[in-house]
Amino acid sequence: MAATVRKPGLSPIMSARLKSFALVLPLALVLLVFVVVPLAVVLAVSVFRYDNFEVIPAFTFENYQSVLSSHLTLSLYLTMLKLAAMTWICTLLIGYSVAAFLVFHVRSRLVAIGLFLLCTVPFWTSNVIRMISWLPLLGKQGVINQALMASGLIQEPLQFLLFSDFSVVVSYVHLFTIFMIVPIFNAMSRIDRSLFEAAHDAGAARWQTVLWVVLPLTKSGIVLGSIFVVTLVMGDFYVVKVMSGGTDASVVSAMYDDISTLLFPHAAASAAVLMIILTAMVAAILRLVDVRKELVSGR
Amino acid sequence: MDIETLVPMNASTATGRGAVELAGIVKRYADGTLAVDGINLRIASGTYCCLLGPSGCGKTTMLRMIAGHETPSDGEILIDGGNVVGLSPRERGTAMMFQSYALFPHLNVRDNVAFTLRVRGIGKAERYREADRVIEQVQLTELAQRLPAQLSGGQQQRVALARAIITRPRVLLLDEPLSALDEFLRLQMRSELRELQRQLGITFIHVTHTQLEAVAVADQVVVMDRGHVVQSDPARTVYAEPRSAYVARFMGGQNVLAGKLESVADGLATLRDAAGRGFALRVGGAVRATGQRLQFSVRRDHVRIAKLAGATVPPLNAVVGLVRAVEYQGTFVKVTLTLDAAAAEDDPFVAYVEEGDYFAGPIGIADRAVAWWEMDEMHALAAE
Amino acid sequence: MAQSKLSADRRGWPFYALGAVFVAYVVFLYGPMVCIYLLSFQGPQGGLSFPMRGVSLHWFDQLIEQGDTGDLMGALSRSIPLALIVMALTVLISLAGGLAFRSRFPGSGTLFYLVIASLVAPGYVLSIGIGLMFQMFGFETNWYTSALGAQLSWTLPFGLLIMFAIFGRFSRSYEEASRDLGANQLQTMWLVVVPILLPGMIAVALFGFTLSYDEFARTLQTTGSTNTVPIEIWSMTQNVTSPSIYALGTLTTGLSFVVIGVSLGAIALIQRRRLGSVAGQE
Incomplete structure (x- = not known):
């Protein structure tokens, strides 16, 4: 009884805020300790000298100089941008088609959910395993080459299938298309079906409805999916490392090699550059849509 | 400070039967909008009260403040004499049906x-x-093991009622209780609610935007507009003697006309409107100056109407216009006139003609017609 | 499905075109995985590719008994408890965060973008950062400290985004009704909010468990001297050239499927019971 009596001096808004703060505290702490501080440490190490696991608080720009002046850096970024662009196009086309099929063409909601889960299940299994599962398919003696040779379409095994940009992009598409499907699926699910009838009544052809009704209403989904796919590719290191057969490196796999040889400051500087570039890319994409409104009050 | 001095003793003892009093209630939201703007209202214990108004008038906010789900920015809410602001719903002795x-x-x-x-x-x-x-009281014994999703809308409402009354609250608060039901069930539940209130003898406060629902169930109808109470009276008074043009229009069934006062004597006023029509009606004791604009209402079902051709137009309390629409309503016929010299913002004039009378001398669209009424059917409206 | 029969004649070419893309995508998604499950049962003479030379459990035996990997059982004994801890924390923290984010509070915008940043930040960069942070402050990296935190930075954004979607459909009137009926905040949480949100929380738990169990990049520099399962797999990809690695893939994926099946089954069961039709009861 006593606990609910009006407490003088604490307005309802204030007590609601205190409650919000208390609820959000664990989340904020985890993100502070395991995201904010580590990234700050990376920045710190990138501008300090570093010897034998000791950070020597002497400011230096050497690490950045070495990263930025290297031709290797430029070519790494160009490679990654190229891979990201190819992956983005493939995941967008596949993701949009799959989402459109599930939302607009499967008539039973239960079946649609079932098929959607079918697309999602592999996401809950190991990425590394899913990646290496392409090895027996794409190899010189792999299933695809064997099948093509048996059918007489080719005489020699196709070399470009494995350990190439092709196999890298195939793996990316395999791993990351789900990140495109889910937000687009969500955006499409929110479209009121009567809009199509209205567009049809207004005399719009099918392509006009898609271009002027569906596309604008699914923009937010496309933007979100694009952010996920692009950042995942840019931050990858193991797919490139394995699926290119060790010939290519990614920005992050170069960091991995640095770390293996204990070149922490160099890796940190490279990480800082990557974070800045990614942040700029995401910020540019975010200008297109209010992601918070989309996600928090998703209706 | 001692807790006992903060909590009125009678707030937790259910001796009262739910007399509710609102004193200067204001609700201002964080963004500055005023949902409720200084409401004073008394609801006697054991009353069936309806808060009535269009959406956005503040009626639901009012109800939620009485229930304790929102806190007034200013003012006091008294239940059986004790201020309940800051108390939990349980301490208030209220229950809400969502x-x-x-x-x-x-x-x-x-x-x-x-x-x-x-x-x-x-x-x-x-x-x-x-x-x-x-x-058992709400006749759901057979369905006691069902989940809500397995019940029809009417059954769900009975469960909600049972859940709300099990604690024997002093005040039951109902937020648009009939809006989720179809027309047939709505009429049935309406009378069941009224019956339940009679059995329990507690105060019901029922929010609705439907006039007919309010007048059908309520002892006391509270008409609200933009955060204010514009009239609080027994149902019949609100319907027959609306306080203002807003209430008359909102409750329906009334024609609202106006004119300039030409003379007042012995409580009898004569008016003339812009088109030169003359009206005479009784006004209350309030002192009125000639030249002042006065609005009055005339019940639509108390108007007589005839084709203009062959009829004599009475010099007072009559209007002439062009028939714009005729709608058959079953027991009566609704005839809508556009009055001569009507301004664009004037309401159309409507007469409800009893079915037999109408078909004895039917009037068609585009006929010119005259409508007239007895002075006793007129009701002066307060300025807004 | 009377409905689909009714309008079956109106299926146009887009249905077939998109349907073909969908089927192709599903084949593309599962085909390679099925291949390695098959190849893991390769005969003792078989290699990394088809054809199958007999069917055997030889490579599973190699994997578990002969120790083709460094320490598979040890890795499992860390990965599974870690995934369970991450799962529990993800559910609790996401639920609390979801409740808080229903209203705006000072800093909510910043925190939201921090969540997104945590989701899209390159995993390995965070891994390096957490590793360095532990070194700088003189702590040892370990699966139950640094790796736990690193994995939470990956699972929490998913958990929170799912919670946002769930709360988007959760009416506040349930809590108000509970309060109206005299429940205190704890009772409202435990008797009303948690049971109603249970299916969504199981979904968050599923993400928490599987994303932790399969997490690789963020764990790599944070797990210390002892490995988790994905890191065992990673080191096998670097130096094992026998179908043992497929056997490991089959085993670990099998465990994932069990978790997925149990979670989805539980959700389906709850939903069916809750939305059970009137007809079903009569």
Whole structure:
């Protein structure tokens, strides 16, 4: 009884805020300790000298100089941008088609959910395993080459299938298309079906409805999916490392090699550059849509 | 400070029967909008009261403040004489029935109804016995094991009612209780609500935007507009003697006309409007100056109407116009006139003609017609 | 499905075109995985590719008994408890965060973008950062400290985004009704909010468990001297050239499927019971 009596001096808004703060505290702490501080440490190490696991608080720009002046850096970024662009196009086309099929063409909601889960299940299994599962398919003696040779379409095994940009992009598409499907699926699910009838009544052809009704209403989904796919590719290191057969490196796999040889400051500087570039890319994409409104009050 | 001085003793003792008084209630939201703007209202105990108004008038906010789900920015809410602002719903002795019922989807009917006893720590056997008693009262005994999703809208509403009354509240608050039901059920539940209130003898406060619903069930109808109470009276008074043009228009069934006062003597006023029509009506004791604009209402079902051709137009309390629409309504016919020299913002004039009278001398669209009425059918409206 | 029969004649070419893309995508998604499950049962003479030379459990035996990997059982004995801890924390923290984010509070915008940043930040960069942070402050990296935190930075954004979607459909009137009926905040949480949100929380738990169990990049520099399962797999990809690695893939994926099956089954069961039709009861 006593606990609910009006407490003088604490307005309802204030007590609601205190409650919000208390609820959000664990989340904020985890993100502070395991995201904010580590990234700050990376920045710190990138501008300090570093010897034998000791950070020597002497400011230096050497690490950045070495990263930025290297031709290797430029070519790494160009490679990654190229891979990201190819992956983005493939995941967008596949993701949009799959989402459109599930939302607009499967008539039973239960079946649609079932098929959607079918697309999602592999996401809950190991990425590394899913990646290496392409090895027996794409190899010189792999299933695809064997099948093509048996059918007489080719005489020699196709070399470009494995350990190439092709196999890298195939793996990316395999791993990351789900990140495109889910937000687009969500955006499409929110479209009121009567809009199509209205567009049809207004005399719009099918392509006009898609271009002027569906596309604008699914923009937010496309933007979100694009952010996920692009950042995942840019931050990858193991797919490139394995699926290119060790010939290519990614920005992050170069960091991995640095770390293996204990070149922490160099890796940190490279990480800082990557974070800045990614942040700029995401910020540019975010200008297109209010992601918070989309996600928090998703209706 | 001693807790006892903060909590009025009578707030927790259910001796009262739910007299509600609102004193200077203001609700201002964080963004600055005023949902409720200084409301004073008395609801006697054991009254069936309807808060009536268009959406956005503040009626639901009012109800939620009485229930304790929102806190007034200013003012006092007294239940049986004690200020309840800051108290929990349980301490207030109120119970609310939500618009969409808010039945817990994971609990069956019995557990939904027994919920409030469960959180008070009452043992299973006792709370089920009590729940079953109330479930029987709302005639749902056979469905006690069902989940809410397995019930029809009307059944869900009964569960919500049972859940709300199991604690024997002093005041039951109903937020648009009939809006989720179809027309047939709505009429049935309407009378059941009224009957339940009579049985329990407690105060019901019922929010609605439907005029007919309000006048059908309520002892007291409170008409609201933009955060204000514009009239609070017995149902028949609100309908027959609206205080203002707003109430007359909102309640319906009235023609609102106006004119300039030409003379007032012995409570009898004569008016003339811009088109030169003359009216005479009785006005109350309020002193009125000639030249002042006065609005009055005339019940649509108390108007007589005839084709202009061959009829004599009375010099007072009559209007002439062009018939614009004729709608058959079953027991009566609704005839709509556009009055001569009407301004664009004037309401059309409507007469409800009894079916037999209408077909004795039918009037068609585009006919010119005259409508007239007795002086006793006129009611002067307060300036807004 | 009377409905689909009714309008079956109106299926146009887009249905077939998109349907073909969908089927192709599903084949593309599962085909390679099925291949390695098959190849893991390769005969003792078989190699990394088809054809199958007999069917045997030889490579599973190699994997578990002969120790083709460094320490598979040890890795499992860390990965599974870690995934369970991450799962529990993800559910609790996401639920609390979801409740808080229903209203705006000072800093909510910043925190939201921090969540997104945590989701899209390159995993390995965070891994390096957490590793360095532990070194700088003189702590040892370990699976139950640094790796736990690193994995939470990956699972929490998913958990929170799912919670946002769930709360988007959760009416506040349930809590108000509970309060109206005399429940205190704890009772409202425990008797009303948690049971109603249970299916969504199981979904969050599923993400928490599987994303932790399969997490690789963020764990790599944070797990210390002892490995988790994905890191065992990673080191096998670097130096094992026998179907043992497929056997490991089959085993670990099998465990994932069990978790997925149990979670989805539980959700389906709850939903069916809750939305059970009137007809079903009569």
